[in-house]
Structures are given as C-alpha cells and as structure tokens.
Amino acid sequence: MSYEVLETRYSILTRLMGFLVFMIKDDTDYSRMESKMLSWVCCRASLMVKGIVTLEMRILGIETSCDETAAAVVEGGTRILSNIVASQVEIHARYGGIVPEVASRQHLLSAIPILQRALAEAGADFKDIAAIAVTNGPGLAGSLLVGVNLAKSLALACDLPLIGVNHLEGHIYANWIEEEGKNGLPEFPLLCLIVSGGHTDLVLMEGHGHYRQLGRTRDDAAGEAFDKVARILGLGYPGGPVIEQAAKGAQSPYRLPRAWLKGSDDFSFSGLKTAVFQMARDLGITGESATSSQMVVEIAAGFQEAVVDVLVAKTVGAARRCNVKQILLAGGVAANDELRQAMIRRSSLPVLIPSPILCTDNAAMIAACGYFRLKKGKTSGWDMDVNPGLRLVEITQVQSSGVQS
Ligand code: KG4
Ligand code: ZN
Numbered sequence: 001m002s003y004e005v006l007e008t009r010y011s012i013l014t015r016l017m018g019f020l021v022f023m024i025k026d027d028t029d030y031s032r033m034e035s036k037m038l039s040w041v042c043c044r045a046s047l048m049v050k051g052i053v054t055l056e057m058r059i060l061g062i063e064t065s066c067d068e069t070a071a072a073v074v075e076g077g078t079r080i081l082s083n084i085v086a087s088q089v090e091i092h093a094r095y096g097g098i099v100p101e102v103a104s105r106q107h108l109l110s111a112i113p114i115l116q117r118a119l120a121e122a123g124a125d126f127k128d129i130a131a132i133a134v135t136n137g138p139g140l141a142g143s144l145l146v147g148v149n150l151a152k153s154l155a156l157a158c159d160l161p162l163i164g165v166n167h168l169e170g171h172i173y174a175n176w177i178e179e180e181g182k183n184g185l186p187e188f189p190l191l192c193l194i195v196s197g198g199h200t201d202l203v204l205m206e207g208h209g210h211y212r213q214l215g216r217t218r219d220d221a222a223g224e225a226f227d228k229v230a231r232i233l234g235l236g237y238p239g240g241p242v243i244e245q246a247a248k249g250a251q252s253p254y255r256l257p258r259a260w261l262k263g264s265d266d267f268s269f270s271g272l273k274t275a276v277f278q279m280a281r282d283l284g285i286t287g288e289s290a291t292s293s294q295m296v297v298e299i300a301a302g303f304q305e306a307v308v309d310v311l312v313a314k315t316v317g318a319a320r321r322c323n324v325k326q327i328l329l330a331g332g333v334a335a336n337d338e339l340r341q342a343m344i345r346r347s348s349l350p351v352l353i354p355s356p357i358l359c360t361d362n363a364a365m366i367a368a369c370g371y372f373r374l375k376k377g378k379t380s381g382w383d384m385d386v387n388p389g390l391r392l393v394e395i396t397q398v399q400s401s402g403v404q405s
Helices: 003-009 012-025 032-049 089-093 100-122 141-158 167-176 222-232 239-247 270-282 294-322 337-346 364-375
Strands: 058-063 068-075 079-087 131-137 162-166 190-195 200-207 210-216 326-330
Touching: 058 100, 058 141, 058 167, 058 364, 068 100, 068 364, 079 100, 089 100, 100 141, 131 141, 131 167, 131 364, 141 162, 162 167, 162 364, 167 190, 167 200, 167 326, 167 364, 190 294, 200 294, 210 294, 222 239, 222 270, 222 294, 239 294, 239 337, 270 294, 294 326, 294 337, 326 337
Parallel strands: 058 131, 131 162, 190 326
Antiparallel strands: 058 068, 068 079, 190 200, 200 210
8 A cells, every 4th residue: 555545544643643652662773664754754744734735645637538638636635736628629619529530639739738737736746646547438539548548657657556537427526626615515425417518417426436327318418419509500619608608698588398208317308409400490590690690599598498497307306306415516517507506596405516617527526536536445457448438337336225216
C-alpha cells in the first residue's frame, strides 16, 4: 500500500503520537528508514500548520471520452486544485456534430499542454499525486484511447496507481465536489438522474460504487434529443445551450407530446423529436431558413418544456417510491437552468446539482470518483482497455438493499 493511501487511514496526530511513544520507549539510534519517516512526518506537519499541504490524497484526473480534453487535480475527492478543459466545440460545430476522427486527433494535440496546465495551476508535480484516474468508457473509442494511453504511460513512469473510471460514474461524483453555496454533501440512499449526450439513466445509489439502474432511455438520450432538435430548427451545435437560449424569448411555447411510459422508469425522446420535425416541416421551417423566427423560439421552448416535464416527473416519482434521502442531477443536460429549477421546485426532497461547469464533461469529476475508488483499494491493471459501451452497473456491484422499491 502506498504512503498516500496510508495517509487517509491515520491522522497525522496518531502518527506523531506513535513516534513519540517509540522515542520514549527506545533510546537506541533510529535506523535510516525510521529517521527518514520521522523527518517526513515532521516536515508534513509543519507544512500543514502553515496550511501549505494537507494530508488528503491528490488525484490527477484525465478525461477524453468525447470532444473535451480535460485534466484536473482534486484533493480529498472534494476540493478542486485545478480543472482545465479544452473544448473542441468550435471545430465540430462546422460539421453540425462530433466527428470522431477529428476528436481523437484534437485530443492528441491538446492532451499534454492541458495536463501541464492542470499540474501547474494546482502547484503540483507527480510526487504530490497519489494516483491517476482516467475515463476508460463509455465514449468514442479513438478519443478514449488517447486519455487511457496517456494515463497508463504516466502511471508507469511515475510508479503511481492507475484507476479506470466510468464516465457516467464520474458525472455522478461531480456532486461530491465542494462548491460555494452548495447545500450539503450527498447522502445515501439517493436517486441520481444522469442526463448527457449519450445517456439518460435513473440510478439508485446505495453507497459508494453501489448502483441499481431503475430506468434508461429506450431511444435517444436527452442531450442527443436537444442536439437533433437544434439541428432541425437550424439553431446550431451543441443543441442544449442554443435551445435553452432560444427558449428564453418564448411567449407562448407550442405544446408538444410527452412519452410517459407509465409503469416504467424508462424514458423515450424520439417521438418528441419526430413531433418537432413534423411541426417544423408543416410550418415551413427548414434548417437553413429557420434562423431566429418566433416560431422556432416557440417550438424550442415547447420542446424544452416537454423534456424537462418528463425528466422531473419521473425522477420525483421514483425518488418518492424508493424512499431515498436526496435527488442528484448529473451530466451535461443538468446544466439546463429550466431543468435545475423545475427539479428543485417539484421535489420535496433535497436536490443536489453541480454548477453548470461541472455538469458538462470535465476531469475534476473523474479525479473525484477516482479518489473514492482508490480509498476502497480499487485500482486497474495494465491490461485496462477502453470500452466505448461501458455501462455503469457492469463495473460495479449491483446490490439489492433494504431500500424500498
Ligand atoms: O455530459 P456531456 O457534457 O457529454 C456527454 O457525456 O455526452 O453532455 C453533453 C450534452 C449535449 O447533448 C449537450 O447538448 C447537452 O449535454 N447540454 C445541454 C446543456 N448544456 C449541454 N442540454 C440542455 N441544456 C443545456 N444548457
Ligand atoms: Zn459526459
């Protein structure tokens, strides 16, 4: 076990007391190792007093699963020391969506500079890092490969533990990160709604690493629906932010259908997307001509309302039924202010949502998740591969519990 892992188990006080007892009991000379350890502890203690270092493990997180190249250093699983994200949005916007080949090449160009910035901003170098956490799925294979190879090389060269992190699990752990104005830490059992570009999952979380999937989308993910509808309406890419912005100008949003899938915790958004397509076609709106007409604004607002309505109603209903303590939101769509406000308004339970910047892809969430995995002694081997289709419940123990469902 590394010294860093030990650090979390015992407080510095215990160690100093141990050494004190040792010194009193034993008046012979210390071996070289013992005196080295003593000086290390004293040095750390004095730095702690000065507030320069704490005894919390620092994890370097790396995220390249899609179109953001990101690196971050997070201390104790909750405190961000640095969080650097290089977005490729402008590059992919030209094509109206992500081009996988372009994304992986861009990661290759950005990865090292982003890593260097993350370390510099954290005031850390590799001797201050306890482990390297990296997203190994789900995502685009070529993009994931860049991050995983980088993490493996660093872990090997610096003799550090390597931790493969599920991207969706990372999104959930953004909720553990300390932020100003945050009302408390997550408390188990909790219900998490993960809404991203590729996933819409309702997950019951009964402890660190214990997930039970209650529902998922049967077709398009919520973020995917935002992106496709934005394209239909000629609003550009990425769809979520542009639809949210356009909807602000609505006076009388069009009413669009909701797929409730009664009796199930699953979601479906492709019918809604088709309804938007048909409405746009009937109104003579085409991608090129749409621009900023009021009809587009009313459709965008109606679409957003429908998505938010279904996500909130189903999440609140499942939370009540499962008797959880809290609701957590995670993933890029959780940056949507209408969704955030509606969830808080309509839930009688506390709702935790990371700030928008931590909802979209970043490496701080990967580092935070890595910390909790490392604390449980869960590291990855050199045979860790990327898994573009990795699912949350496959990498973790699915456990039934006393939670009512
Ligand atoms: O989590 P994320 O950054 O990447 C994936 O893991 O997929 O999520 C990206 C998705 C995109 O579909 C984007 O349109 C959506 O999140 N998104 C939003 C907003 N910001 C990003 N959707 C709705 N409202 C937003 N403000
Ligand atoms: Zn994501």
